[in-house]
Amino acid sequence: MARRLKVFRTAIGFHDAYVAAPSRKAALDAWGSDHDLFATGAAELVTEPELTREPLEKPGTVIRRARGTADEHLASIEKDRPKRSRAAAPPRRAPPRPSRAAVDRAEAALAEAEAARRAELDEVVRKIEALSRRKRQLEAKHRRAIDRLTRALDERRSDYDDRLARWREER
Structure with missing residues (x-):
């Protein structure tokens, strides 16, 4: 009897990677990870039916979905902050002219x-x-x-x- 499939998710940049696998180890193998992403909290089990539908149709295949919208992605980028004005640095002395003695x-x-x-x-x-x-x-x-x-x-x-x-x- 086939093992029951579970759906797991991890974040990859601006995308979430979903995979239907029988175990955490199988999910890590599908993502190509050598590290236990579950132990660090970077991966999790998904139980929401609308998020599990597509991965369950294609078990073992990594499904990528955008995390948020393009507007949300653009909003997360740091805005141009005004540059801090630096205190006027004392003028630097020009380096001394190199010695021509060797030449x-x-x-x-x-x-x-x-x-x-x-x-x-x-x-x-x-x-x-x-x-x-x-x-x-x-x-x-x-x-x-x-x-x-x-x-x-x-x-x-x-x-x-x-x-x-x-x-x-x-x-």
Whole structure:
């Protein structure tokens, strides 16, 4: 035999949620609540016939009905109250201007680093130019020495070839 259905109600915003269920637990499950709304007084059993008719026709289904009229809802909204005038607050002092010292130090450090870079690069360029000059000088010096030694070798070979030819004739 089916259990007798009871109608329960809880408030959801501007609506009442009605459900026909065999027990409070079944009503809480239908509303999707994990908390016992009956213990806190947020849900109750409904016995008025005109309020129980529709939920009993659709057991287990949550039926929502507006609580009051739109006029009653609008009346419940707080009216604009005149704002309290505040006592004139003492004028606030402007915060002090931030210190530029850190920016100045950073700019000075950057300028110093750039000057050091330029000086070091200039020194490297001077050394490269000096080494290029030294290389050209050494190449010229060695070219002259090699030319001189090549001429001497040619003379000695020529002299040797002449003596060798004479020696062969004498033999």
